[in-house]
Amino acid sequence: MFKSPQSLEELCLDGIAENIELYVEPVSKKTSWCIYLDSEERPERKYVFRDPGIFLIQQISEKLLSKLLEKGLLCDAILHIFSEQNTKLRSVRVANCKVSEYGLKILNNHKITELECINLRNISIPNIIDCLSDWSQANIVNVNFTRCTFIDTSRHSYMVKIVNLKNLRSLNLSYTELNQHCFTMICTDLQHLEKLDISGTPVKNLTPLLGLCKQIKSIGLAFSNQGDKHVLSLYKVYRQSIFDVQASASHSFIC
Structure with missing residues (x-):
C-alpha cells in the first residue's frame, strides 16, 4: 500500500x-x-x-x-x-529531552488543559506544576507524568501538589515514586478523576480507590502477581460499576 x-x-x-x-x-x-x-x-x-x-x-x-x-x-x-x-x-507534550524549569516556565503564559511530560529528568513533578498558571492548575483535565520524578534537586518531594489540580479527569503517574499517602490523597481530593494509571509505583494498598468508585472508568496497574490479587479483591466492590482495570500487559478486567 x-x-x-x-x-x-x-x-x-x-x-x-x-x-x-x-x-x-x-x-x-x-x-x-x-x-x-x-x-x-x-x-x-x-x-x-x-x-x-x-x-x-x-x-x-x-x-x-x-x-x-x-x-x-x-x-x-x-x-x-x-x-x-x-x-x-492548550495541549503540550514534552518527552525524553533535557528541558528544565527554566524552559517550562513558558507554560505559565498559556491556558493549558492537557499536559504530557514524559521521562523528564531535569525537573521534578512539583516544579512542573509550579510552571502552570493558576488558571491552568484550576482547569487542566489531562496530565501524564510517566517516568518523571517527584524528587527535586534538593532531594525534597512535594507530592501533595498534585492534588492542586482539582479538575483532573485523567492522571498518569506510572513509574514514579508515588507513595501510599499521596495515592490516598489523590483518591480523596480529585473527585473528577475518570482515568488513573499508577503502574510501577510503590503503591500496594488499593483500597483508597473506593473513594473514586462513582466516576472512575479506567485504572492502569502493572504490578507483580501479588498486585493482580489486589485488583481481584476489588472486583466484588466494583461489580456494580463499569470500568477497565489494566493489571498487566496480558490481563484486563472489566468490573
Whole structure:
C-alpha cells in the first residue's frame, strides 16, 4: 500500500523545524545556537522569533512544538519562542529531552488543559506544576507524568501538589515514586478523576480507590502477581460499576 502524502501544512512545519535557526534569534547576540553545542544548557540562553509580530494560532503552535520535539531540537532556549505574544498553547507534550524549569516556565503564559511530560529528568513533578498558571492548575483535565520524578534537586518531594489540580479527569503517574499517602490523597481530593494509571509505583494498598468508585472508568496497574490479587479483591466492590482495570500487559478486567 502507498503512504498518503504529507499535507502542505506538515511539509511547511517540517521545513520550519529543520531550519528553525532561520526563524529565531538569541535574545543576546553573544548567545550561540544551543542545539549545535554541548547538551548542557545555560540559563542565559533564550531565543525569540526574528519577526516579533508573528503569531501562530493554537493548532500550528502545538504542531510546531511537536515537530521540534520529534526532531530532537527542543531545548530550554527554544521553548522561549512559545511566548503568549507569538503563540497559543492548550495541549503540550514534552518527552525524553533535557528541558528544565527554566524552559517550562513558558507554560505559565498559556491556558493549558492537557499536559504530557514524559521521562523528564531535569525537573521534578512539583516544579512542573509550579510552571502552570493558576488558571491552568484550576482547569487542566489531562496530565501524564510517566517516568518523571517527584524528587527535586534538593532531594525534597512535594507530592501533595498534585492534588492542586482539582479538575483532573485523567492522571498518569506510572513509574514514579508515588507513595501510599499521596495515592490516598489523590483518591480523596480529585473527585473528577475518570482515568488513573499508577503502574510501577510503590503503591500496594488499593483500597483508597473506593473513594473514586462513582466516576472512575479506567485504572492502569502493572504490578507483580501479588498486585493482580489486589485488583481481584476489588472486583466484588466494583461489580456494580463499569470500568477497565489494566493489571498487566496480558490481563484486563472489566468490573
